[in-house]
Amino acid sequence: MHSYTVEPLYVKSDHEVIAADFYRPKSIEKPAVILMAHGLAALRHFKLVQYAQHFAQAGYAVVLFDYRYWGGSTGRPRELVSIEAQLDDWRSMISHIAERKSIDAKRMILWGTSLSGGYVLSLASRLHNIAAVMVQVPFVDGAESAKLYPLQQLPKALKISSQDYMGAKVGMSPKTLAVVAQKELCFLPTTDSYAGYMSIVNPDHYWSGEIPARVFFNLIRYRPIQEVRQINIPVLFIAAQRDSLIPIESSRETATNIAPYVQYEEWDMQHFDIYHGEWFKKVIQTQLEFLQQLFGVQ
Structure with a gap:
C-alpha cells in the first residue's frame, strides 16, 4: 500500500477554470494516471473520493475534477449541465495531464460512472492518447433510457426543457427541474433513484438538487452507443442488471460493439x-485487477 499526497489543481477550460484534486503516490516516480469525474449533476465529493483513495494507495496517480459550473470550478449559471461543455472539460483535463512531467501520460486511464461513463466511451472512440477506459453503470443510449421515463410525465419534462432552452437564448433566468424527487417532476423519476441518488450526496458541499431543464432534451439525443465501434483500447465495462435508468439491453449491445x-x-x-x-x-477489486493486467504492479 502506497502513501500519497493530495494537491489542489486548477486547469483552464475555455474561459473557465476547472478545480481538481491531484492524488500522487509518494514512492513512484512516474505512475500511471486515472482521470475521473462524476455523472449527472454530481460533485467530485459525492463518493468519488473513496475510489481515488483506493487507486492512489495502489500506486496510481489520480486527477478527480468538477465540471465547469460545479463545485470548486468557475462558470455561470451555477449547476448547469452542458454535455458539450463537459466533454470539452474532459478534453482540457486530458491535454493538461498529457503535459505533466510527474506522471506517465502514455498510461492515462479514463474512469467514468453513469453519464461520465458515456463521456469517456465517446472520448475513447475519438482520441488516440488514452491507454484504457473503466466505466461503471455507464449512460450509453439516451433514446433507450428515455423509454424508461414515465410516459405521462414526458411531455411536461420536454416542455420545461424547451422553455428553459429558449429562455437562455434571450438571457432569462433558468427554469430548473429537480434531479430526483419523491413525487414531483424530475430528471430521474424511477422508484429507486431518489434514495439511491441521495445516498451519494455529501451534505458538506452545496448542492441545490435542481438543474436547468434545458439539458433534458440533449440527454435523450446523447447516444455513445453509436460511437463505440471506433474504440480499440482495453475497456472495463460494469453494468447493473436491475438498473432502472439504463436498460441492460443497451449495456449489452454497447459491449458487443466494443468487442474484442x-x-x-x-x-x-x-x-x-x-x-x-x-x-x-x-468494483474496486475488479478495477484494480484490470489495471494490474494492463500495467503490472505499481
Missing part, C-alpha cells in the same frame, strides 16, 4: 448500489 476490446461484467445490483458496501469493495 471489452471486459464486460453484469452484476445483480441497482444503479446506485456500486457506491456502497460489498458492491463497492467488488
